[in-house]
Amino acid sequence: MRVLRPGTIPVNTANKIMKSVPGNLK
Amino acid sequence: xxxxxxxxxxxEVYKYMEKKVKYVPSRFNALSHLDDDQGIVxxxxxxxxxxxxxxxxxxxxxxxxxxxxxxxxxxxxxKDLYENGFLVSxxxxxxxRAQFLHQSLHRTDVMHLVLLPTEACNFRCTxxxxxxxxxxxxxxxxxxxxxxxxxxxxxxxxxxxSWFGGEPLLALDVIEELSNSFLSSAKDNHIHYSxxxxxxxxxxxxxxxxxxxxxxxxxxxxxxxxxxxVHDSRRxxxxxxxxxxxxxxxxxxxxxxxDPFDITxxxxxxxxxxxxxxxLIGFLKEHFAADKRFGVIFxxxxxxxxxxxxxxxxxxxxxxxxxxxxxxxxxxxxxxGMSSLIDGSLMPSGSVCYAAKPHSLVVASDGQLYKCTVxxxxxxxxxxxxxxxxxxxxxxxxxxxxxxxxxxxxxVCQSCFYRPACQGNHCPFYRMQTGERPCPYEKRNIKKVLxxxxxxxxx
Numbered sequence: 001m002r003v004l005r006p007g008t009i010p011v012n013t014a015n016k017i018m019k020s021v022p023g024n025l026k
Numbered sequence: 027x028x029x030x031x032x033x034x035x036x037x038e039v040y041k042y043m044e045k046k047v048k049y050v051p052s053r054f055n056a057l058s059h060l061d062d063d064q065g066i067v068x069x070x071x072x073x074x075x076x077x078x079x080x081x082x083x084x085x086x087x088x089x090x091x092x093x094x095x096x097x098x099x100x101x102x103x104x105k106d107l108y109e110n111g112f113l114v115s116x117x118x119x120x121x122x123r124a125q126f127l128h129q130s131l132h133r134t135d136v137m138h139l140v141l142l143p144t145e146a147c148n149f150r151c152t153x154x155x156x157x158x159x160x161x162x163x164x165x166x167x168x169x170x171x172x173x174x175x176x177x178x179x180x181x182x183x184x185x186x187x188s189w190f191g192g193e194p195l196l197a198l199d200v201i202e203e204l205s206n207s208f209l210s211s212a213k214d215n216h217i218h219y220s221x222x223x224x225x226x227x228x229x230x231x232x233x234x235x236x237x238x239x240x241x242x243x244x245x246x247x248x249x250x251x252x253x254x255x256v257h258d259s260r261r262x263x264x265x266x267x268x269x270x271x272x273x274x275x276x277x278x279x280x281x282x283x284x285d286p287f288d289i290t291x292x293x294x295x296x297x298x299x300x301x302x303x304x305x306l307i308g309f310l311k312e313h314f315a316a317d318k319r320f321g322v323i324f325x326x327x328x329x330x331x332x333x334x335x336x337x338x339x340x341x342x343x344x345x346x347x348x349x350x351x352x353x354x355x356x357x358x359x360x361x362x363g364m365s366s367l368i369d370g371s372l373m374p375s376g377s378v379c380y381a382a383k384p385h386s387l388v389v390a391s392d393g394q395l396y397k398c399t400v401x402x403x404x405x406x407x408x409x410x411x412x413x414x415x416x417x418x419x420x421x422x423x424x425x426x427x428x429x430x431x432x433x434x435x436x437x438v439c440q441s442c443f444y445r446p447a448c449q450g451n452h453c454p455f456y457r458m459q460t461g462e463r464p465c466p467y468e469k470r471n472i473k474k475v476l477x478x479x480x481x482x483x484x485x
Contacts, residue, residue, distance in 0.1 A: 001083065001103070004483050007073030007111045010123075010374035010446060011130040021400060022452060022466060023343060024329040025459045 049104070049113045050095035053120050054443050057091070058476035067476040072123060072446040073111040074373040078480055079103075121440065127374055128433060128449045131383055135183040138386040140190050140399060141171070141204065143197035145391050149226045149269065151261045153294065155332040155400055160391050162197050166414040167393040172207040173416025179211040187221045188380070189243065190399060192391075195229035198237070205241035222246065226261065227273035235280050239287065247367075248273065249292045252302045253309050260299065274313070281317055289320050290365040295349060296327040297339035303353055311360040318485070321365035324353040325467075330400050350467055351474045355481075364482045368468065368475065374446045377466045382451035384429050395420070397428040398455050406458070428454050436463065444469040 054072040065080040066087060079087045086103045090096060095116060099105045107113040114120065145160040175185065187208065189201060205221075212219035222245035223238065230248065250273060251257045257270040280289070291310065295303055303324075314320040326346035329335040341349065358364055371377045380386040381398040387409075388396040395410035395418065396402060406427055410420040432450030433439040439450030444466075450457075453464035468475050 001106050002078045003110070004067070004076040004078055004479060005074060005369065007070065007075035008374070010072055010074075010127045011133075020325060020453070020466065021328055021330055021456055022464050023456060023460070023462070024340060025331060025400075025456065 048095070048097055048116060049099065049108060050116045051091040051093065052112055052114045053441075054124075054446055055091070055112055056443055056472045056476065058473040058480075060477060060480060064480075067480045068107075068110075068112055069372065069472070069476050070111045071372065071444050072120070072127070072374060074376070075110045075112070076369075076372070076476065076479060077106075077110055077112075078483075124433075124440075124445050124449075127446050131375065131378065131429075131449075132385075134385065135181060136186075136385055137175075137178055137182055137184070138186045138188070138380055138383060139171070139175075140188040140380060140386070140388040142191050142388070142390050143189065143194050143200035143204070145192040146196055147191060147193040147226070148196060148228060148264055149193065149261055150264045151226075152334055153260070153296070153327045153330075153332055153338055155330040155335075156192070156402070157333075158192065163200050163391040164393070167389065167391065167412060168200065168203060169414045170393060170412040170416050171204055171389060173414075174412065174418070175208050175416075176211050177416055179215040179217060182215065182217050184218045185212055185220075187219075189221060189223040190388075191224075193226055193229070194223060195225050195234060198229075198234065201241065201243075202237070205243075209242065220244070226269070227276055228263075228269055230273075230276045230280070232276070232279040232283065235276075235287075236283070236285075239285055244286065245288045245290075245366075247290045247292055248277070249294060250274075250306065250310075251294055252299045252306050256299050256302045256306075260294075277320075278313060281314065281320070287319050288366055290367055291320060291322045292365075293322065293324045293353070294327050295324060295353070296341055300341065300349065303349075304356065307353065307357050307360055307362065310357070310362050315361040315363075318363050321363040321367075322354070322357050323365035323367055324350050324357075326350065331403075347467065347470055351471050351478065354478055355474075358478055358481050358485075361485060363485065364478060369479055371466060371468050372447055372475070372479075375449065377444075377448035377468065378432075378451045379453050381428050382432060382449075382454050384425075397425065401455050404455075407455075427458075431457055438463065442469075444472070 052070055054070050056069045058067045063081045066084050067078050069076050090104045090107055099108055144162045147158055219242055221243040223243050224247045227248040251260045254270050258268040261269055326341050388399055393412045396407045397409055398407050401407045406424050409424045412418055431454050436450045448466055452466045456464040
């Protein structure tokens, strides 16, 4: 097994700007 | 073999069997089989873990992740799966875990401000949804922000600023004045301070970039839509002039700096530049593939409220979903890094939009407060005002409609493997406008994304 990214304590990740509206708005 | 004589005995045996099962696969797992017998990649959206198992290890992993569970951790593989969160004790209530994670967004020691140092822009991109009604941030708002951060700082552990606009680099003096004040407040109160900045790249000279780095702005997003005329026809100056060469010259100069930074080159595509994107990937390979501080992200142009919406040659949903990852695969194959924003979005809460976070606000140049940056003209988005003394007038009813419209009211989201990452709140405005679930592109094609994260990790 190779760890690409270790797990984290989820509540410590509560806090970037990437406008990614997932489709058309109209 | 157990022989049972009546219904009660049957129940007893069933209870006994039930008690023996100790470890079950997490409901938040996703698994991707790699091509060419390269093994499998596992992802858990509750803790963000991503691991790779070889083809040799695969059979044991798959056997360990059967829904019926396993009574004990019998081998190293199962211990690894448990330690990384892919197997959980059957006593764990995972839905409650997700609910608690969602509630943790209400912690009061973090603050995220999206600031518009100016709402003016020197570009007039064909697909832009902004209307540029106001210019540079006024003195009252600047003073209000300094006072707000100074007052809040005593209770903050994290302060994150997103510099946005308009084109923020048209107001470098505002960024400087606010940054110096914020940095001072952060230092005095031992706050973890971080910033990102979205710019068209035209004014991002090496000198400007170095100034930004000293103000702890380390993460950037710059859009390049094609080579030369392809880019210039879509992202031109307000007077119609070219922009491609200047942006690329700036990026090449920045590449020569030794400092750590994280630049995402964003490529917005539609039917007009779809066929030109392969050439752009070749160009980016030539200039930026060797430098892992640069990464790329592809996103479809959408009808987001701009004046040209009806004429935009947007891709169909199916083509957009497919092309995002086809282009990303091509880029990674050519050695170009994948933007850190993509694996960041796979973190717990990583795909929740800032508009849905209770302690995130957009501050416009006149002190108006918003939640969302793509719907400035919507009444529900005008949530308040900041005053010169740092006090805030807030409409909590409007704010509530942004922060409580996700997983709380959507049973499908509550049962989704991706729930901890997006919490049904990837884009609250999309849900309001269309009534549809705003599933992120990463979730829709998670197997392909995990494949690409593994491929990207080999570089």
